[in-house]
Amino acid sequence: MRAAVLRDGSMVTRDDVPEPVPGPGQVLVAVQACGVCGSDLHFAKHGREMLELVEQVREVPMSHNIDLDADVFMGHEFSAVILEAGPDTTAPPAGTLVTSQPILLSGNKIDGIIYSNTVIGGYAERMLLSAPLLLTVPNGLDPQRAALTEPLAVGLHAVNRSRILRGETALVIGCGAVGISIIAALRAAGVDHIAAADFSARRRALAETMGAHQTIDPAQGSPFDVVRPAVIFEAVGVPGIIDEALRMAPMSSRLVSVGMSMQPDTVRPAFAALKDINVQFVFGHTPQEFASALTAIADGVVDVAPMITDTVSLDQVSEAFEGLADPERHCKILVTP
Template identity: 65%
Template structure:
C-alpha cells in the first residue's frame, strides 16, 4: 500500500506499507482526502520537544503516549474516506459510503488517537482503519474534499463555544492560519456582528475577509488594539510573547481565548491580567457534538471551506507540500488526495 510517512523529520513516500486489517468494531476505509495540519508540520520539525512536553504533563489523556522517532511515523487526522469493509462481527455503513470521523481508533488495547503513531495509520495513506461507532456519513452532494475540513472547523467552533461570546460583543482574531480562519467562520455562523482579524500576510487578510471578518488589520502598521476595542480576543498565533502583549493591551474585563499552540517557554506578566481582571481560557480540539455540527454547517453551506483549499497533492508530494506551507502567501490548506 502507498503512504507518506515521517522519517527522520522528513515526509517520505512509501509503496510497501502493509494494508491495515480491521478488527472487531473497526472499518477499513479508502482515504479520499486528508488536510495537512499545522500540528503535523510542527511535529515533523520538533517531534522530540512535542513528545517530551506531552509526557511531562500530569492528567493529560496522551501523557503516556509513546512514539519511536527513529521509526516511521504515520500522520494525517483531517480526512474523508469511503467504506471498504467491516471487521468481524461489526455492523456499519455499506461499502461505498462516504464518511468522516473524529480521529480516534477504538482498539482492543484501548483508545489510539489518530495523530502521530508508529502503528496506527493516518490519512496520509491509501487506506486506514476507523471505528464503526464513530463514523459519520457525509451528506449527499457534499464534496468529500470539503468534508475533510470538518476537523479543523470543529477546532474553531470549540474555541468560539468556550469563549461564550455573544452576538453584540466584538471579537479580535490574532493570526489567520487555518485555525484562525476556522474561528472566524464559527464566529460568523454564530452571528457575531463585529469580527476583526489581524495577520501580517496580505493574502491571509483577504482570505479572512472572505471567511467572514468584517475588518482586517496588519499588525505591522500598528497594534490591532489601537484600532479596535475587543471584548473577546482569540490568540491563534502560537509564538512566544503574544499572550503577554495581549494581556498588556487588552481592555479591562476582556476575555482571552488561547487556541495557538506554543511549544516554547513563554513569559507573561500576571500583573497585567490581574489589574484588568482579564479571563484567560486555553482550548484544545473539540467535543464530538462540535465535530458533527461543523460537518452539518459545511454541508448546509453556512460555512464555505472551498476558499481555504489552496493546493492538492498526491502521496508522493506530501514532503514538498510540507515545505510549501511555510509560505503564508502561497497556501492556507493543502489537501492530500491518495
C-alpha cells in the same frame, strides 16, 4: 499499500505498508482527502521536544509512546469511503463517504490517529476507522470539503468555550488555518463584528472571504488601537503574543489562546489581574462539535472551499509541508491519495 510517513524529520513515501485489516468495531476505508495540519509541520521539526513536553503533563489527551527513530504515520483531517467492515460490526454500507474524529478503538484500547508508529493516518491509501464514531457525509458534500470538518471543529470549540455573545466584538490574532476556522465559526454563530489581524496580505484577504468584517495589518500598528474587542482569540502560538495581548486588551475582556505554543513563554499576570481579564486555553473539540462542524459545511452555513489552496498526491507530501511554511501561498493543502 502506499503511505507517506515521517522518517528522520522528512516526509517520504512508502510502497510496502502492510494492508490494514479491520477488527471488530472497525472499518477499512479508502482515504479520499486529508488536510495537512500545522501541528504536523511542527511535529516533523520538533517532535522530540513535543514528546518530552507531553511526558511532563498529567492526563494529557495524547499518546507519547512514539519511536522517532521508526517511521511515523500522520494525517488526522480526513474523509474516506468505506470498503469493508470488520467481524460482527455494524456500519454504513461499502461505498459510503464518511469522516470521523481521529480516534481508533481496538477493544479496550484507544489510539489517536495523529502521530503513531502503528496506527495509519490519512496520508495513506487506506486506513482503519472506528465504526461507532463514523459520521456519514450528508447532502452530497464532496470529499475535499468534508475533510475540513476537523479543523472547523477546532474553531467551533474555541468559539463555544469563549461564550461570546452575538453583540460582542471579537478579535482574531493570526489568520492561519486555525484563525480562519475561528473566523468561520464566529460568523456562523452570528457575531456582529469580527476583526482579524495578520501580517500576511493574502491571509487578511482570506479572513475577509471567510467572514471577518475588518482586517488589520499589525505592521501598521497594534490591532488594539483600531478595535476594542470583548473577546480576543490568540491563534499564533509564538512566545510573547499572549503577554502583549494582555497588556493591550481592554478591561474585563476575555483572552482565548488556541495557538498552543510549545516553547517556554513569559506572561506578566499583573496585566490580566489589573484589568480583570479572563484567560482561557483551549484544545481540540468534542464529538458534538465535530458533528456540528460537518453539518455546518454540508448545509452551506460555512463554505470551506476558499481555505483549500492546493491538492497534492502522496508523492508530494514533502513539498506540501515546505509550501505551507509560506503564508502568502497556502492556507490548507489536501493530500488526495
